[in-house]
Amino acid sequence: MAERWTRQRRVEHTRSLLLDAAEEVFAKQGFGGAALEDIADVAGYTRGAIYSNFGTKEDLFLAVIERHQKRFLDSFADVITSFEDLDNLDVGKLAERWRELTISGPDSAALGYEFSLFLLRNPDARERLSAQREETIASLAEYITTHVERLGGTLLMPAQALARLLIAANEGITINSHIDGVELYGPYLQMVMANVAPKPH
Incomplete structure (x- = not known):
């Protein structure tokens, strides 16, 4: 039936x-x-x-943008939770997941760029959505802080600043990886992880 x-x-x-x-x-x-x-x-x-x-x-x-951003972040959850501490955190696995999410083409990054251009060209929308964007940054900062602490690490820069950098760089890393055919996910994540240190005992 x-x-x-x-x-x-x-x-x-x-x-x-x-x-x-x-x-x-x-x-x-x-x-x-x-x-x-x-x-x-x-x-x-x-x-x-x-x-x-x-x-x-x-x-x-x-x-579309809200669903896209949530799906993207949720896609890393199983990889991140598989790491038990900073010593076994594998940047290569994170980079591979990022690559998997964009392997079909640069459309994902193009969508993010369209959103940035939309906000840049529409001051009214930018003002209207500023609170929502701050909420997204705060949510990502909390996500970063929670996982870094769980892994026994400490951030060398404020979580909010790191969250802003991750959001700002995401589309650029993806699009340039496609344009030049040189994978930038791993090197970029290594640079990000340089801002995470073991928590002092």
Whole structure:
């Protein structure tokens, strides 16, 4: 007997398909170049479905970015928790996971750049989203602090500053790795880890 979908499940399924399509189109065409009709076509829905689920093009774009950032960070959780202390922390494994997440192409980094350009070109949006961006930085800083302490380490620079640097550098490292064909994930993470020291006994 076929499973009966609840209304909530149908809505979640529709939103997920629209977000998948929007992520693809925004990454390839940019925020300015992406048309809602194109996104709706890729998802197999009408433009009205976008309006009813997300509202404006800007709201859809921000929902894509929020999901994208959360998925990216969550993808490192199992690797990081597999390390027991600083001595067995393997930068190569972290670099490999980062590479795996972007191996299909630079679209992931392009999406991040589109978001940065969107904020740069839209002061109103920048102001409106500043609190959300600070929340993202604070969340990443807490994530860094928690794992560094669990591994028996201490940060040589403030966690908030390191979080800002990681967010700012992410797309650049990924895109330049694709452009030049020289993998920068490992060297960059080694530079980051130079700011982590064993906790003094």
